Amino acid sequence: MPEFILEILSEEIPSCSQKRAADDLKRLVCSGLALSGLIVADHALTFVTPRRIVLVIADLPMFSPSMRKERRGPHVNASLSAIEGFFKANGITRAQAEIRQTPKGAFYFALMDQKGSMTATLLKQVVESTLADFPWSRSMRWGSTHESWIRPIRRILCLFEERTVPVQFAGVKASNVSEGHRFLAPVAFPVRAFRFYEESLRNAYVILDPAERVKRIREQAEGIAAAEGLTVISDDSLFAEIAGLVEWPVTLLGKIEKNFLNIPKEVIMTVMRVHQKALALLEADDTLAPNFLVVSNTETADNGQLIIAGNERVLQARLADAKLFWEQDSCQPLRHWGNKLTECIFHARLGTLADKVGRMRKLAAVVAECMPAAPLPLVDQAVLLAKADLATGMVGEFPELQGIMGRYYAWRDGAVQEVYNAIAEHYRPLGQSDSCPSAPVSVCVALADRIDTLIGFWILDEKPTGSKDPFALRRAVLTGMRLIIENGLRVPLFVIFRKAASLYRSAGVFDVRSLLRFFTDRLKAHLQEKGVRHDIIAAVLESGEDDDLVRLSSRVDALAHFIETQDGMNLLIAHRRAMSIVRREENKNRLASYREPVDVTLLGESAERALESQLVTVTKSCNDAVKAERFDDALRTLSQLRAPIDTFFECVKINSDNSRLKENRLRLLSHVGTVMGTVADFAKIKG
Amino acid sequence: MASVVHTKPTPSFQSIVLALQVFWAKRGCTILQPYDMEVGAGTFHPGTLLRALGPEPWACAYVQPSRRPTDGRYGDNPNRLQHYYQFQVLLKPSPNEAQNLYIESLSDIGIDPRAHDLRFVEDDWESPTLGAWGLGWEVWCDGMEITQFTYFQQIGGIDCAPVSVELTYGLERLAMHIQGVDNVFDIDFNGAGVSYGEIFHQSEREFSISNFQYSNVKTLSRHFEDAEQECWVLLRGGLLFPAYDQCMKASHCFNLLDARGVLSVPERAAYISRVRGIVRACCEAWLSRRQTRQRA
Numbered sequence: 005m006p007e008f009i010l011e012i013l014s015e016e017i018p019s020c021s022q023k024r025a026a027d028d029l030k031r032l033v034c035s036g037l038a039l040s041g042l043i044v045a046d047h048a049l050t051f052v053t054p055r056r057i058v059l060v061i062a063d064l065p066m067f068s069p070s071m072r073k074e075r076r077g078p079h080v081n082a083s084l085s086a087i088e089g090f091f092k093a094n095g096i097t098r099a100q101a102e103i104r105q106t107p108k109g110a111f112y113f114a115l116m117d118q119k120g121s122m123t124a125t126l127l128k129q130v131v132e133s134t135l136a137d138f139p140w141s142r143s144m145r146w147g148s149t150h151e152s153w154i155r156p157i158r159r160i161l162c163l164f165e166e167r168t169v170p171v172q173f174a175g176v177k178a179s180n181v182s183e184g185h186r187f188l189a190p191v192a193f194p195v196r197a198f199r200f201y202e203e204s205l206r207n208a209y210v211i212l213d214p215a216e217r218v219k220r221i222r223e224q225a226e227g228i229a230a231a232e233g234l235t236v237i238s239d240d241s242l243f244a245e246i247a248g249l250v251e252w253p254v255t256l257l258g259k260i261e262k263n264f265l266n267i268p269k270e271v272i273m274t275v276m277r278v279h280q281k282a283l284a285l286l287e288a289d290d291t292l293a294p295n296f297l298v299v300s301n302t303e304t305a306d307n308g309q310l311i312i313a314g315n316e317r318v319l320q321a322r323l324a325d326a327k328l329f330w331e332q333d334s335c336q337p338l339r340h341w342g343n344k345l346t347e348c349i350f351h352a353r354l355g356t357l358a359d360k361v362g363r364m365r366k367l368a369a370v371v372a373e374c375m376p377a378a379p380l381p382l383v384d385q386a387v388l389l390a391k392a393d394l395a396t397g398m399v400g401e402f403p404e405l406q407g408i409m410g411r412y413y414a415w416r417d418g419a420v421q422e423v424y425n426a427i428a429e430h431y432r433p434l435g436q437s438d439s440c441p442s443a444p445v446s447v448c449v450a451l452a453d454r455i456d457t458l459i460g461f462w463i464l465d466e467k468p469t470g471s472k473d474p475f476a477l478r479r480a481v482l483t484g485m486r487l488i489i490e491n492g493l494r495v496p497l498f499v500i501f502r503k504a505a506s507l508y509r510s511a512g513v514f515d516v517r518s519l520l521r522f523f524t525d526r527l528k529a530h531l532q533e534k535g536v537r538h539d540i541i542a543a544v545l546e547s548g549e550d551d552d553l554v555r556l557s558s559r560v561d562a563l564a565h566f567i568e569t570q571d572g573m574n575l576l577i578a579h580r581r582a583m584s585i586v587r588r589e590e591n592k593n594r595l596a597s598y599r600e601p602v603d604v605t606l607l608g609e610s611a612e613r614a615l616e617s618q619l620v621t622v623t624k625s626c627n628d629a630v631k632a633e634r635f636d637d638a639l640r641t642l643s644q645l646r647a648p649i650d651t652f653f654e655c656v657k658i659n660s661d662n663s664r665l666k667e668n669r670l671r672l673l674s675h676v677g678t679v680m681g682t683v684a685d686f687a688k689i690k691g
Numbered sequence: 692m693a694s695v696v697h698t699k700p701t702p703s704f705q706s707i708v709l710a711l712q713v714f715w716a717k718r719g720c721t722i723l724q725p726y727d728m729e730v731g732a733g734t735f736h737p738g739t740l741l742r743a744l745g746p747e748p749w750a751c752a753y754v755q756p757s758r759r760p761t762d763g764r765y766g767d768n769p770n771r772l773q774h775y776y777q778f779q780v781l782l783k784p785s786p787n788e789a790q791n792l793y794i795e796s797l798s799d800i801g802i803d804p805r806a807h808d809l810r811f812v813e814d815d816w817e818s819p820t821l822g823a824w825g826l827g828w829e830v831w832c833d834g835m836e837i838t839q840f841t842y843f844q845q846i847g848g849i850d851c852a853p854v855s856v857e858l859t860y861g862l863e864r865l866a867m868h869i870q871g872v873d874n875v876f877d878i879d880f881n882g883a884g885v886s887y888g889e890i891f892h893q894s895e896r897e898f899s900i901s902n903f904q905y906s907n908v909k910t911l912s913r914h915f916e917d918a919e920q921e922c923w924v925l926l927r928g929g930l931l932f933p934a935y936d937q938c939m940k941a942s943h944c945f946n947l948l949d950a951r952g953v954l955s956v957p958e959r960a961a962y963i964s965r966v967r968g969i970v971r972a973c974c975e976a977w978l979s980r981r982q983t984r985q986r987a
Contacts, residue, residue, distance in 0.1 A: 015790055016828060018813035054811075142815070144826040146842050147784040148853040155826065156842070158787065187804050249810060280834045298834060300808035311808045314833025317873060321770050349955065 006165035019248030026050035036130035077112035184208020224255035342392030368452035378444035386426035562635035598674035703882035715752035723753035733779030760950035763899035784853035847974025
């Protein structure tokens with residue numbers, strides 16, 4: 005069946021925007037076609053290079069199918085004008101309309117047969133509206149156009165069944181022509197089919213598929229490295245970024261002077277990555293090699309000699325700068341740079357970094373009380389030095405080296421291992437996929453840092469809202485939650501929050517619950533990823549009373565396990581039955597409350613008495629188990645209620661004519677709910 | 692390191708400038724001269740900042756000495772200067788072949804695009820003082836950033852329609868790359884024995900000392916206030932160009948204050964927003980005057 009090819013050729017697209025752009029193009033065109041009944045997503049492929057975004061759909065039919073569309077109109081009892089208006093708007097007569105019963109009553113429906121149309125016509129519409137409404141996070145206009153794209157569009161290739169689809173956008177008319185590499189083959193060529201297109205591009209020094217470019221870069225890099233007896237330091241995100249900068253990758257080997265190798269290797273690698281997108285290499289003994297790999301976008305007559313020389317010169321100058329920073333920073337102990345934090349603003353309304361460190365010291369001391377493995381003197385030393393490297397020249401120039409430089413400088417000053425490691429590790433985890441530190445001193449500093457930041461912004465009422473989170477506070481919450489859960493830290497967050505708030509002068513009364521809610525929301529997401537049912541998590545987390553994340557987590561685990569057992573299922577049914585009766589009565593009579601104690605003297609029937617006495621026993625042992633955090637035991641104890649509840653429902657008529665008896669029985673059921681509620685909110689669990 | 696082989700004689704600094712002027716003059720650019728005030732970048736030149744606004748086509752090119760007091764290194768750093776040259780091109784509306792024209796211009800100054808690795812690497816440009824932003828790239832030649840390439844979207848907070856493209860060649864970097872020298876002061880300036888260092892080394896040193904040690908915070912803040920006041924007075928008098936001169940003056944005072952390292956973060960932000968305020972007023976005055984000009 006016929007094939008569709010779309011290529012938007014533009015000036016260079018930022019590497020980081022390419023993948024999403026290709027995905028969006030596919031999604032939007034396919035969903036546009038799907039509205040006309042053309043379901044094609046499975047046959048659609050996208051490709052992207054620095055200059056082109058490409059969509060190919062194989063097997064598109066020539067016509068879209070006929071479809072029956074229906075539109076609901078007004079209610080049959082609506083005003084005459086509304087009804088006539090509906091008929092007119094849809095071009096039907098009263099006789100052609102259909103009356104259908106719906107849960108909300110009888111409505112008029114207009115049924116219309118939509119004839120299929122030529123796919124080529126549809127494609128023009130869908131492509132044009134996709135281009136016009138493309139969801140770029142940042143786009144631009146150029147020349148005298150009103151339309152925008154990520155960078156100026158220079159050509160549109162749009163073919164269906166080997167014929168040009170006359171798409172028009174931003175002053176560019178689509179054609180059946182593409183062009184090759186900017187320098188190596190800047191000539192236009194006509195396109196007929198995808199397989200020829202891909203081949204023509206390859207002959208014109210363009211590799212269309214980003215995955216193939218990554219593969220090529222990797223193979224070239226490993227080949228060159230192996231020939232020199234070296235290995236490439238693999239960095240997938242750097243490979244992907246480079247693949248977005250070149251259409252024709254040619255990897256070249258350059259040298260750096262050996263005297264730079266006494267600067268820390270993270271510094272050298274950062275300089276290479278940030279300034280040149282260059283790859284670092286290792287010697288056989290795992291030390292950094294005096295070489296680098298740079299991926300150029302071209303082939304030259306001199307096999308890249310000029311390109312290598314140019315890159316070497318630039319890298320040399322950058323490394324010379326870095327070396328100077330390293331030497332200047334090393335003239336003073338790290339402590340000295342720490343003193344300079346009085347001049348570094350943390351946030352205009354939250355003081356300097358020195359202020360922050362001051363608060364962190366006091367806060368970390370409180371956190372350390374909950375962590376016997378984190379000795380206070382070491383924690384305090386680590387906090388004092390944790391931010392000191394932010395005042396050094398190196399971190400000023402390369403902010404991504406924060407923590408890493410501090411670790412080197414503290415190590416050089418003779419700090420103990422726990423302390424210098426904490427300086428680097430307290431920034432981690434950096435996000436969802438980064439691993440979490442486990443060394444107690446590091447964890448303690450990391451947590452104090454995040455909570456201090458969060459409380460500060462909460463006091464300023466700069467909580468994240470919607471998509472707005474300029475201070476990355478959600479990430480601070482997420483990583484704080486991970487530090488607590490993954491290390492099993494038993495920290496009373498309300499206490500810590502209040503302490504942290506008291507360290508800010510202008511705090512006032514601090515709403516600890518609003519911040520805890522953010523933590524439990526992250527915990528919720530974390531547990532869901534582990535596969536725990538949504539309703540079970542809600543049953544434990546939603547009360548917002550417990551500020552111990554580890555306890556909440558183990559409670560969720562226990563409940564998730566219990567609810568899968570037969571006992572759990574049965575207890576849930578019993579609970580639901582009891583509660584629905586109580587709620588119904590409460591709704592009937594708004595004044596009624598059945599929370600009052602049960603009047604034992606009114607319990608006449610044996611089933612009532614049995615339930616009551618079981619309730620007393622269960623309440624006691626359940627409370628004990630909860631207190632001891634044996635949640636499995638607590639739940640098992642609760643399941644002992646099930647039999648007496650069932651008997652109660654079988655033998656006792658709740659709706660007694662005697663209103664006092666009836667009220668007393670409802671109280672009894674209400675108390676079943678209360679005791680179960682001490683473990684979880686069973687009403688939230690779906691059966 | 693591999694040795695650099697050139698087939699043609701290596702162009703001097705001044706012949707690079709001359710070649711760029713000839714190239715862009717041939718492509719229809721009006722060749723302006725540097726603006727005679729201290730500015731942080733060629734963008735401040737009224738030939739760019741004001742003329743990029745409004746619908747009239749316009750194309751110009753010029754050298755602009757630029758001053759960035761914070762980048763001063765007493766003449767000790769091989770790559771950093773507080774005074775350097777930009778070669779600036781502005782094309783309005785941006786032509787379809789802007790990138791190709793630029794690449795062609797490189798051939799004329801000794802960079803053969805088939806022998807080097809030229810890359811357009813994302814760089815979004817934003818100038819909070821000018822209330823301006825644009826999208827484009829920094830152009831890399833063998834890993835060295837040699838040009839800023841920007842499609843202006845807004846200036847003075849006003850949408851650019853049509854859009855201009857601004858090319859800013861970093862002349863010292865280009866010359867270092869073309870001549871294969873590692874130290875800016877070693878650049879061959881005139882092709883006849885005069886080096887960049889001979890002309891500028893002493894002034895770099897002296898200006899660094901002056902900017903970092905002598906410049907007087909009180910005097911500078913007063914100059915800033917005066918320029919800002921003056922700007923508003925002149926605008927009220929309908930004198931747009933003199934008013935815009937005061938914007939450049941204020942901006943340079945701010946840069947000098949910044950170099951003294953005495954501005955806190957909020958103070959800095961406040962200064963920037965004050966400059967943006969007067970620049971914006973000048974841009975608006977330029978546009979409204981344009982309309983009067985048209986009616987006349």
